Amino acid sequence: MALYSESVAALIEKFSQLPGVGRKSAQRVAFHLLSLSNEEVKSFAETMVRAKETLCFCSICQNMSDKEICDICANDSRDKSVICVVEDPRDVVSIEKSMEFRGRYHVLHGVISPSKGVKPDDIKLRELVSRIDGTVKEVIVATNLTVEGETTAMYIAKLLAPLGVEVTRIAHGLPVGGDIIYADEITLAKALAGRTRIG
Amino acid sequence: MALYSESVAALIEKFSQLPGVGRKSAQRVAFHLLSLSNEEVKSFAETMVRAKETLCFCSICQNMSDKEICDICANDSRDKSVICVVEDPRDVVSIEKSMEFRGRYHVLHGVISPSKGVKPDDIKLRELVSRIDGTVKEVIVATNLTVEGETTAMYIAKLLAPLGVEVTRIAHGLPVGGDIIYADEITLAKALAGRTRIG
Numbered sequence: 342m343a344l345y346s347e348s349v350a351a352l353i354e355k356f357s358q359l360p361g362v363g364r365k366s367a368q369r370v371a372f373h374l375l376s377l378s379n380e381e382v383k384s385f386a387e388t389m390v391r392a393k394e395t396l397c398f399c400s401i402c403q404n405m406s407d408k409e410i411c412d413i414c415a416n417d418s419r420d421k422s423v424i425c426v427v428e429d430p431r432d433v434v435s436i437e438k439s440m441e442f443r444g445r446y447h448v449l450h451g452v453i454s455p456s457k458g459v460k461p462d463d464i465k466l467r468e469l470v471s472r473i474d475g476t477v478k479e480v481i482v483a484t485n486l487t488v489e490g491e492t493t494a495m496y497i498a499k500l501l502a503p504l505g506v507e508v509t510r511i512a513h514g515l516p517v518g519g520d521i522i523y524a525d526e527i528t529l530a531k532a533l534a535g536r537t538r539i540g
Numbered sequence: 541m542a543l544y545s546e547s548v549a550a551l552i553e554k555f556s557q558l559p560g561v562g563r564k565s566a567q568r569v570a571f572h573l574l575s576l577s578n579e580e581v582k583s584f585a586e587t588m589v590r591a592k593e594t595l596c597f598c599s600i601c602q603n604m605s606d607k608e609i610c611d612i613c614a615n616d617s618r619d620k621s622v623i624c625v626v627e628d629p630r631d632v633v634s635i636e637k638s639m640e641f642r643g644r645y646h647v648l649h650g651v652i653s654p655s656k657g658v659k660p661d662d663i664k665l666r667e668l669v670s671r672i673d674g675t676v677k678e679v680i681v682a683t684n685l686t687v688e689g690e691t692t693a694m695y696i697a698k699l700l701a702p703l704g705v706e707v708t709r710i711a712h713g714l715p716v717g718g719d720i721i722y723a724d725e726i727t728l729a730k731a732l733a734g735r736t737r738i739g
Contacts, residue, residue: 344633346606352591355584359569370558372630374588375595375604382592385554386585389573392551393581394588407545417628431571434543498542523564 349375394527401472403448403465413437413446420444422478426497428452428468428485431522436483444481447472452489453496459489460524461496469497473504481536483511485521498539509536548574548680576701602647602664604629612645619643625668625696627684630721635682638728643680646671651688652695658688660695668696668707672703680735682710684720697738708735 345353349371357367373383399411402424406412413419413433423444427433433446435494451464471479482497484490498508513536521529544552548570553714556566572579593611597603598610601623605611612632622643626632632645650663681696683689697707711734720728 344636346594346604348587348591348606350584351587355587360572361565361568366560368630368633369721371591372628375592377592377594383589388547388550388554388587389585389588390582392547392570393574393576394576395545395547395697407547409706428569431567433568437543463739520554522568526673 344433389500393498398448402446403450403468404433404446405448416507418443421476423481424469424472424477424479425481425483427521428490428493429522432483435522435524436529436533439533441530441533444479447480449484452487452493454486454489454492461500464493466497466500468502470504473501473506477506479507479509481511481533481540483521483533486519494539508539510539512536575732577673580584597647601645602649602667603632603645604647617642622680623668623671623676623678624680624682626682626720627689627692628721631682634721634723635732638725638732640732643678646679647685648683648692651683651686651692653691660699663692665696665699669699669703672700672705676705678706678708680710680732681710681738682720682732695736707738709738711735 344350352374353364353367353371356362356370357364359367362370374385377385395407397406397409399406399414401414402411404411404413408415420443424437424447425442425444426447426449427436428449428451430448433448436446447465448470449464449466449469451459453459453461453464469480474505480497480501482494484493488492494510501508512532524532543549551573552563552566552570555561555569556563558566561569573584576584588673594606596605596608598605598613599608601610603610603612607614619642623646624635624643625646625648626635626648627648629647632647635641635645646664646668648663648665650658650670652658652660652663668679679696679700681693683692686702692708711731724730733739
């Protein structure tokens with residue numbers, strides 16, 4: 342005999358597929374949701390669909406946005422001469438919170454990983470190269486301090502070398518092997534301030 | 541400047557209101573969801589609404605169900621002479637997994653708690669009393685081993701005393717102060733087998 346009705350089991354299954362959510366957490370979250378009013382559950386579901394439907398990627402920096410050009414790229418007070426390259430949209434959020442960086446971003450949506458079959462063409466590197474014109478003086482590579490992140494940083498350094506732009510690497514203020522999204526603001530600020538030249 | 545678009549911020553906010561989900565987890569889950577296809581997000585949202593819409597409560601035991609009478613109450617091979625009283629539908633799931641109990645359940649949907657203003661009439665006690673007829677020989681009170689759970693157990697013992705039914709309490713195999721939903725199957729099986737008479 343099933344322990345849950347089919348529709349409740351389906352909901353628990355959906356939640357347990359989310360990252361960091363185990364079976365017991367999924368059950369707890371699902372039961373909490375079912376204890377809300379019909380209107381609250383509908384509102385949650387609609388928020389989900391609307392967030393996905395309005396989601397697009399900034400045509401300049403490739404960050405998640407709900408506009409053709411994101412707020413950061415559209416902001417003229419941000420320094421056009423520095424681009425900070427990150428793996429993931431969440432990294433932009435973390436670095437913005439550090440309040441240390443006033444330039445623009447470029448979101449790669451991944452890192453080069455031969456073991457996972459991710460090639461340079463699979464991430465937003467062409468879009469990065471196309472942004473390097475006379476106005477860009479420095480590209481700060483803020484990929485994570487993992488093998489893949491370091492490989493990608495070296496690749497970018499070589500890729501941009503002929504274009505006359507300085508390529509720097511975010512400093513080892515971050516714990517090695519750690520993810521940028523879990524770093525605290527002060528560590529991130531230090532890591533940005535202590536960046537070193539690569540390539 | 542907002543770190544997220546409005547619709548993404550709204551989604552993170554929804555997730556962070558779920559139990560056991562902090563801000564960073566909510567962000568991670570929201571970004572993961574946005575990385576899924578439109579169809580997958582819609583399917584998640586529909587699962588949510590459908591689970592809520594089909595949800596009702598068994599007219600006999602008050603457990604969550606998608607039918608007028610739940611699978612356990614409708615199952616004639618379950619022992620009609622024993623009712624196990626629990627606080628929450630999740631407790632039924634935990635006890636079913638222990639495979640130790642072959643009777644029926646009664647879900648109170650809460651416990652008596654003077655400090656939180658929960659009175660006997662606010663939980664499904666009247667529905668329990670109305671089930672006590674000649675066929676029910678024993679009521680096992682499996683509320684949690686908290687002050688409120690114990691208070692509720694004592695209240696039930698006094699309430700049912702005039703009705704000629706034996707009221708027992710699930711044994712202290714459970715860690716005191718712990719929740720039934722987090723107990724492992726063997727502990728729960730022991731706790732059921734070692735139940736003692738109260739009242």
